[in-house]
């Protein structure tokens with residue numbers, strides 16, 4: 001069987017984890033956590049990167065920093081992972097779902113403004129498959145309506161929009177290092193902060209409401225409880241596992257892009273024959289090959305394709321069930337406007353195996369099976 005995903009692992013992971021164990025440095029904010037956040041800061045140009053226990057927690061931290069309060073409204077797509085909404089629902093806010101664009105599966109930026117009310121506080125663009133949302137338009141809307149922009153860039157590490165790293169354009173950006181993402185620490189994430197003024201509060205909330213980060217830097221001689229907070233620091237062992245991959249991030253990125261391009265080329269004849277649709281990457285967007293998907297005619301055809309591939313040794317999967325159709329989505333949120341594409345496009349989409357270590361021969365085999373299905 002060809003797996004759908006295999007977690008990324010770099011050769012030096014075990015050496016680095018052993019180093020943590022030997023040096024007895026296993027808690028949060030140790031040497032590898034520092035190396036990872038420094039790497040992200042240099043690579044992306046963000047003012048500050050804080051490693052977190054997940055992208056979900058990075059988003060919760062962003063919601064706290066943005067001062068999201070009960071009754072506030074937060075605009076986002078319904079075609080996303082539950083965490084995008086959960087982080088705000090936990091603060092008592094209402095997710096307001098807006099339809100997606102069929103070309104990128106990202107929020108349709110032209111529909112955002114009509115969904116804004118007096119209660120709107122934030123916009124949460126989700127960069128699906130590591131392909132950027134139309135950030136210029138979104139930032140312009142946010143500026144005119146004084147809204148905070150929190151990028152769900154869980155899938156967007158190493159992707160750019162008009163030369164800017166995803167996660168650095170909005171006020172806050174959230175990365176995921178879950179085992180299904182391009183770079184992983186098992187469970188983990190990062191919060192990217194664009195403006196210095198939020199950094200101190202962010203460090204305090206991440207450290208249980210204490211000023212312990214300042215204490216560790218020697219800026220104060222004892223630390224104390226100064227604000228509300230939680231525990232969003234990952235163990236340095238997890239950071240060690242991640243750092244081994246960040247060191248070879250370009251190699252991982254290029255390997256993934258080569259697989260992605262190979263899929264695209266091999267499946268192009270089926271696209272030209274009108275049998276399937278392939279992903280679209282708009283101009284100005286450089287993606288990271290987080291995902292390779294195709295779109296079948298409808299849900300019946302997709303279901304048949306997924307089972308055909310499984311019978312032929314390939315695990316392919318569908319993706320998000322739109323949040324507004326889920327029990328919690330109906331309870332906590334609302335859809336603004338017409339669901340023209342969210343449900344219909346999500347029902348057609350099938351993801352093919354994509355991970356660091358997948359071979360070109362396996363991609364060829366998978367494409368042959370897709371072609372056989374459509375013959």
Ligand SMILES: *Cc1c(COP(=O)(O)O)cnc(C)c1O
Nearest residue numbers: 054055056081083154176178189
């Ligand atoms: C993976 C993912 C998340 C959640 O990431 P965790 O690190 O598992 O919390 C959130 N949003 C999107 C779009 C994702 O793909």
